[in-house]
Amino acid sequence: MTASPDSPASPSAAPARPSAARRTLAELRRSPAIAVAAGLLLLIALVALLAPWLAPHPEHASGATDTGQALRPPSAAHWFGTDELGRDVFSRVLYGARFGPTIALVVVVVSLLVGTVVGLVAGYFGGWIDEILMRVTDVFLAVPALLLALALAAVLPRGLVGVTIALAVTWWPWYARLVRSEAASVAGRRHIEACRALGLPHWRILLRHVLPGSVTPLLVQASTDIGGVILVASGLSFLGLGAQSPTPDWGLMVQQSQNRFMTEWWIGTFPGLAIMLVAALCYVLGDALRDRLDPRRTPRL
Amino acid sequence: MSTAEPLLAIRDLRVSFGERTQVELAELTLGAGEILGLAGESGAGKSLTGLAVLGLARRAGATVTGSIRLAGEELVGAPERRLRLLRGSTMALIPQSPAGAFNPVLPVGTTVLRALRLHRGAGATARERAESAMRRVWLDPEHLARYPHQLSGGQLQRVAIALGLALGAQLLIADEPTSALDVTVQAEICKLLAELRDKEEMSVLFVSHDLAVLAGLCDRIAVMRAGRVIEARPAGELVADPREDYTRELLAAVPRLGGATHA
Amino acid sequence: MIAYTARRLGLSALVALGVVVLTFVIARLVPGDPAAGWAGPRASPEERARVREELGLDRPTHEQIIDYVGGVLRGDWGISVRTHRPVLDDLLSLLPNTLQLVLAGLLIGLLVGVPAGLLAARWHNRLPDVLVRSAAIVGASMPVFWLALLLQTFFAGQLRLLPVAGSWDADMLAQYPLAKVTGLPLVDALVTGNWPMLASVFDHLLLPALVVSAYPVAVIARLVRASVLDTLGETHIQMVRSLGFAERAVLGRFAVRLSWNPVLQLCALIFGYSLVNSFLVEAVFNYPGLGRYAANSATVLDVPAIVGVTLLVALLYIAANLIVDLVHAALDPRIRLR
Numbered sequence: 001m002t003a004s005p006d007s008p009a010s011p012s013a014a015p016a017r018p019s020a021a022r023r024t025l026a027e028l029r030r031s032p033a034i035a036v037a038a039g040l041l042l043l044i045a046l047v048a049l050l051a052p053w054l055a056p057h058p059e060h061a062s063g064a065t066d067t068g069q070a071l072r073p074p075s076a077a078h079w080f081g082t083d084e085l086g087r088d089v090f091s092r093v094l095y096g097a098r099f100g101p102t103i104a105l106v107v108v109v110v111s112l113l114v115g116t117v118v119g120l121v122a123g124y125f126g127g128w129i130d131e132i133l134m135r136v137t138d139v140f141l142a143v144p145a146l147l148l149a150l151a152l153a154a155v156l157p158r159g160l161v162g163v164t165i166a167l168a169v170t171w172w173p174w175y176a177r178l179v180r181s182e183a184a185s186v187a188g189r190r191h192i193e194a195c196r197a198l199g200l201p202h203w204r205i206l207l208r209h210v211l212p213g214s215v216t217p218l219l220v221q222a223s224t225d226i227g228g229v230i231l232v233a234s235g236l237s238f239l240g241l242g243a244q245s246p247t248p249d250w251g252l253m254v255q256q257s258q259n260r261f262m263t264e265w266w267i268g269t270f271p272g273l274a275i276m277l278v279a280a281l282c283y284v285l286g287d288a289l290r291d292r293l294d295p296r297r298t299p300r301l
Numbered sequence: 302m303s304t305a306e307p308l309l310a311i312r313d314l315r316v317s318f319g320e321r322t323q324v325e326l327a328e329l330t331l332g333a334g335e336i337l338g339l340a341g342e343s344g345a346g347k348s349l350t351g352l353a354v355l356g357l358a359r360r361a362g363a364t365v366t367g368s369i370r371l372a373g374e375e376l377v378g379a380p381e382r383r384l385r386l387l388r389g390s391t392m393a394l395i396p397q398s399p400a401g402a403f404n405p406v407l408p409v410g411t412t413v414l415r416a417l418r419l420h421r422g423a424g425a426t427a428r429e430r431a432e433s434a435m436r437r438v439w440l441d442p443e444h445l446a447r448y449p450h451q452l453s454g455g456q457l458q459r460v461a462i463a464l465g466l467a468l469g470a471q472l473l474i475a476d477e478p479t480s481a482l483d484v485t486v487q488a489e490i491c492k493l494l495a496e497l498r499d500k501e502e503m504s505v506l507f508v509s510h511d512l513a514v515l516a517g518l519c520d521r522i523a524v525m526r527a528g529r530v531i532e533a534r535p536a537g538e539l540v541a542d543p544r545e546d547y548t549r550e551l552l553a554a555v556p557r558l559g560g561a562t563h564a
Numbered sequence: 565m566i567a568y569t570a571r572r573l574g575l576s577a578l579v580a581l582g583v584v585v586l587t588f589v590i591a592r593l594v595p596g597d598p599a600a601g602w603a604g605p606r607a608s609p610e611e612r613a614r615v616r617e618e619l620g621l622d623r624p625t626h627e628q629i630i631d632y633v634g635g636v637l638r639g640d641w642g643i644s645v646r647t648h649r650p651v652l653d654d655l656l657s658l659l660p661n662t663l664q665l666v667l668a669g670l671l672i673g674l675l676v677g678v679p680a681g682l683l684a685a686r687w688h689n690r691l692p693d694v695l696v697r698s699a700a701i702v703g704a705s706m707p708v709f710w711l712a713l714l715l716q717t718f719f720a721g722q723l724r725l726l727p728v729a730g731s732w733d734a735d736m737l738a739q740y741p742l743a744k745v746t747g748l749p750l751v752d753a754l755v756t757g758n759w760p761m762l763a764s765v766f767d768h769l770l771l772p773a774l775v776v777s778a779y780p781v782a783v784i785a786r787l788v789r790a791s792v793l794d795t796l797g798e799t800h801i802q803m804v805r806s807l808g809f810a811e812r813a814v815l816g817r818f819a820v821r822l823s824w825n826p827v828l829q830l831c832a833l834i835f836g837y838s839l840v841n842s843f844l845v846e847a848v849f850n851y852p853g854l855g856r857y858a859a860n861s862a863t864v865l866d867v868p869a870i871v872g873v874t875l876l877v878a879l880l881y882i883a884a885n886l887i888v889d890l891v892h893a894a895l896d897p898r899i900r901l902r
């Protein structure tokens with residue numbers, strides 16, 4: 001196995017491959033910022049999973065109301081107060097962790113897959129394939145993300161699936177660009193040409209020699225982007241183009257509280273804080289990862 | 302009194318990063334109109350010595366103790382404000398890589414004029430001074446309007462020298478000013494420095510790996526090793542009859558010096 | 565430079581064309597029969613067929629695309645289902661308000677972000693740096709619509725310092741009509757010396773612009789900090805220090821000069837981002853701009869309007885990128901001469 005022809009002892013291909021996972025773990029231990037941010041994000045994931053047991057009023061997440069308790073300010077009984085239908089805001093915020101963050105995760109993963117394939121193909125083969133693929137990404141990137149997602153979400157069926165598709169269609173070109181530039185810089189190297197000369201199948205060269213160089217920047221970008229997608233997704237919800245009532249989506253909750261914001265501040269403040277918290281954690285994580293793994297690059301945010 | 306004292310006098314200088322002492326100089330002097338060569342292997346502390354003289358070693362995180370006197374004035378422990386005044390006006394740096402020495406998005410003249418205005422105040426004379434300094438380094442004053450990437454390495458290095466001249470510096474600290482240049486340009490810069498020394502009493506602290514270059518140009522050469530000066534003597538003497546084994550090794554490492562300098 | 569400009573122009577035109585096609589595709593994604601939507605729910609099959617023919621839906625797709633592109637080029641962007649007016653007219657009447665909002669946000673972004681980034685770089689890893697970095701993270705991760713609600717509640721609701729919504733005082737406008745010069749109300753009021761209107765427009769603009777500026781401030785501060793820190797180790801900075809410049813001048817007069825280009829390049833991205841961010845802000849402040857129009861159109865599935873907004877904003881964004889690249893080339897001698 002070690003002597004297989006497509007793993008030559010080339011230093012330039014080596015870095016990300018042999019122990020990417022273990023190295024990442026070691027980095028985690030050395031950087032408290034990464035540990036804290038990743039830890040808190042995991043905690044939020046846990047909250048999303050365990051929401052039915054953690055929330056004092058799980059029924060308020062799915063349409064049940066309690067009009068007798070409407071518009072109560074935060075108290076011991078209702079930590080974040082109640083909304084105009086008497087629903088416990090705290091419970092709904094906990095359940096909210098199941099929507100925005102999940103959408104963002106799915107969007108980023110799907111975009112990563114699509115973008116990576118497109119970017120690898122463009123960067124590795126070059127020529128007219130590259131030219132066409134990159135012009136297509138240019139077109140997508142020429143429409144600001146939120147707007148393209150808004151237009152798509154508007155014409156697609158309303159709901160979580162529509163938003164997710166709209167966002168994924170919006171996001172993949174970023175990764176295509178990123179992977180393409182990495183792939184193009186590796187593609188011309190001598191050991192890749194050697195592999196080609198040996199007649200190795202393209203997909204093998206791509207996976208084992210071209211892709212590894214992109215892993216670190218992709219990881220950094222993806223963690224930052226989860227924050228970005230959460231913000232855009234919540235914006236769509238706020239405009240009524242995402243999750244539909246009574247889904248306890250944070251963006252939607254802020255929108256529904258809009259008319260009461262001046263008087264019953266708690267209804268919209270806490271869901272907004274939740275969005276901000278998750279987005280900020282993603283940004284901090286992305287920053288810390290970049291500082292650790294990829295210090296040369298400057299952020300896009 | 303100042304006639305008795307050399308332009309630059311370093312005594313018991315110690316530069317350290319934390320616990321590690323990187324430079325420990327018992328004594329090193331440089332007279333007016335003298336070119337002192339500073340030789341030694343990589344990491345010997347040559348650049349750090351230059352930085353210390355400029356008062357920039359502290360900014361790099363080093364502790365500096367001992368004494369550095371420039372024209373009779375103590376620099377170690379001098380207030381930053383005073384050091385800033387001396388930097389540029391009495392001493393100037395000529396860096397190793399001419400390519401990176403000037404801000405890539407400013408015409409080189411902009412840096413020159415800003416520095417002149419900083420030290421010599423506003424006034425129409427700034428431009429004249431800059432232009433005359435350019436002529437003194439055999440450059441067309443037109444070159445001031447150019448961006449760094451439009452000038453060759455040798456030209457840039459001459460602009461750097463002109464900058465020191467325009468500011469009226471008496472001491473140039475040249476940190477390997479020729480190692481990034483090819484041999485003919487190297488010779489040209491050396492010729493220029495020699496002329497400045499002879500005509501204008503300029504003093505130069507010339508750092509280099511290359512004993513051949515130093516031997517041809519310097520009045521005296523100090524050989525550094527592990528932060529200390531192990532041998533400091535007139536250039537011809539040192540090359541012809543090195544006292545230390547280490548100096549001999551350095552000399553042996555320079556192929557062109559085999560018989561050439563003895564001739 | 566001319567060759568560069570020509571190449572860059574050609575590329576932009578190509579991308580713009582691509583965007584037109586993309587919007588065509590988006591318009592066709594609408595579930596169901598577009599003709600049915602156009603003719604209304606009670607239309608008979610014959611009526612629908614007639615509409616199909618009218619809209620050219622019966623012809624091959626490539627002909628439809630060519631027609632559509634031709635229409636867009638001629639300025640025929642369709643009729644809004646909601647307002648029953650030509651989409652392009654609607655858009656152009658609202659554009660100045662949005663543009664004013666975004667440019668104000670961008671201006672604040674530069675005025676606050678650049679000094680903040682310099683401050684952070686000057687005191688690298690010290691308190692100012694930590695504060696600026698934290699503030700930047702917070703600024704970039706706050707949902708704009710939420711920030712808008714917070715500021716609206718606090719400054720307009722609680723303190724009653726600023727107006728809650730709108731773009732100016734209607735009574736004021738009746739009394740001091742606004743002459744149209746550039747189309748941007750703030751600039752027009754300023755150049756015509758219409759002080760009461762200037763004050764009114766400014767008051768109404770301040771809060772939304774502050775909200776829109778949160779992102780630019782954050783991103784610009786981060787970028788300036790990062791790029792200044794990058795340059796601090798370079799020889800020419802050492803050189804400038806050795807010339808006796810104080811650290812403030814080293815940063816402010818030499819190092820920051822190298823951040824101009826990255827910041828400038830970022831400006832196009834920020835412009836695009838803020839443009840759509842302003843959509844959310846407009847929704848909160850009920851500010852008559854493209855965003856409110858887009859949001860209203862999206863909720864009632866007014867496809868021509870949605871497509872129109874997308875197209876216009878994309879074209880603006882492409883133009884911003886083009887301008888930035890050309891200015892960049894003009895500023896950076898290394899590019900211009902390539």
Ligand SMILES: Nc1ncnc2c1ncn2[C@@H]1O[C@H](COP(=O)(O)OP(=O)(O)OP(=O)(O)O)[C@@H](O)[C@H]1O
Nearest residue numbers: 318323341342343344345346347348349350361362
């Ligand atoms: N900022 C710093 N922090 C810690 N150590 C440093 C720093 N700058 C220099 N040193 C150390 O000081 C010693 C002397 O460095 P210096 O740059 O003076 O060497 P040099 O003689 O100029 O070598 P070269 O010929 O390679 O330029 C080296 O061992 C170096 O590692």
Ligand SMILES: [Mg+2]
Nearest residue numbers: 347348349476
């Ligand atoms: Mg050195």
